[in-house]
Amino acid sequence: MILAFDFGGTKNTCALFTRNEQGAFHMENIARRASPPNPDYAYDYATMLELAHAVLRGRAPQAIGVSFGGPVRASEGLVVLSHHVAGWENVLLCEQLEREFQTHVVMDNDANVAALGETKFGAGRGCASVFYITVSTGVGGGWILNGEIYRGANELAGEIGHVVMDPNGPPCVCGRRGCVEQLACGPAIARTARAQLEKNPARGEILRGLLENDLAQVTARRVNQAARAGDELAREVMDNAARALGFALGNVICLMNPQRIILGGGVSNAGEQYFETVRAAARANVMPELREAVDIVPAALGDDAPLWGALALVT
Template sequence: MSQLILALDFGGTKFAAALTDNRDSWIGKELLPAPAPASAQADYAGMLAMARKLLAGRQAAAIGVSFGGPVDAARNTVILSHHVQGWEQVPLGAWLQRDLGAPAAIDNDANAGALGEYTYGAGQNCSSVFYITVSTGVGGGLVADGRVWHGADGMAGEIGHMQVDPAGPLCLCGKHGCVERLASGPYMAADARAQMTAGSALWELCAGDAAQITGQLVAAAANRGDEVAMRLIERSATALGRGIGNTANILNPQRFVVGGGVTKAGSRWWQVLQAAARATALPEITVDIAPAQLIDDAPLWGAVALARAAVTSN
């Protein structure tokens, strides 16, 4: 436990690096907005500078990386970034080994978050955890017996694109009524813009400027009793709850851990979520849904777990 572990998180809008030698606190932590203009080289250089500043000449025993995009975890290679050019087939693990002299293990942010909550957060002492993050999108990851379940194409955990209502609105993926289309912040905001009426709480909160509406603002309007906002919040929680219940029927994980900005929508969102999940899962199946504990640090702590596993297995 006294080994120095470096954790790196390449997020969509911000980068984070942190250093630990234990299970619950950072020796140091650095944050950086995603570099602009965006390129893989700039991303890597920015992250490397943070890492070197944190290490201050010390040697990390291992490095863990959470990457906001598809990765080939077995090969510690990034497949691509949906936001930034140049990340196609980048052997990020090898780059870090070369530049920082330590073995590096990589996974995508949803899987890293799942592993973080499983190992150090709300999923501790569970044999299996299905983790879900609900913010600009809806992502998920499954950890069982200490290992991330990647699936045959490395695509497991995509609960955001489970279809829960074929009569629902069209998702960017081409299907109607995906969990993400109904539950995520930006989609709720878009629907609120289209449905709000002059003089409503939504209208007041955005001061008549629909472009200002966010998922957070929809939640605030719902808490003021705005009917459109309340309906959207309930629809979000119902969709995700059904997705959780269906996943419980298929996988029966010991616990679901749910985090992300939308989970701050308030107690009504959580109540509807729990009720919908319970109603969807078969009665014999335990439905245990816990809020995420590590919040924004879940991917970083998952990176720590990845790094520690790499040291153990090497």
């Protein structure tokens, strides 16, 4: 019986995994709660305990795996901070949960955990080396090498969101310019589309219609919807974001030659044309010998990837 926690920033989720008669794990029970505006550490922790007791129903877990949405030092069981929730600075979360549940606890950041979940149970099954990238409000990444998370010397490996693609590009939260995140994430797509609509009053008719002419309502989802309906301005914005991502993934392939790249997060639901543009850009940006090795697929586990990964952390 394994308990899995996903501290997601905007929502908290807890799942209980048990083995079926064939010995394979299945998700027996799941409890999820969206956070109110401005949650803090005390809220997150109390909520997670409540959800855990709801799925456990009086039983004791054999181990606990934790996915945390923010930088952690996995080897110390320490949360460094949360970018979305106040009060998480330097929390020894594993120690705390071990005292609470009297069992072994392992934690890692959400991108690493989702990478492990997709590799063991999702789109990367059977692959020894996988690079996982999630593209939604931000861009995160995780390496699986020989079936295990590769964390790097400072436990910061895989941060593809902050690989610089254009030193003169838009400013990034990390203090530099032109990071992958600022070219490819959902808010970047929305921001670019809005700027293009303001600059070109005669273009983007379908997108404007979807927004009922209120440009402040623009989101990546709407831009993609308009692109798929034939809006050329929206298509250009989506293609540019996909190309930036594809070039970055080409660099990843040149550097590490993973067996497969798995693309998760909201933008990964953008459809086949988006994926084809990502793949074409990656192929154009690798050495000729690696063109056939470009294998970029959508994630298979959706929002549940961190839970399956948390299970994999302790089994």
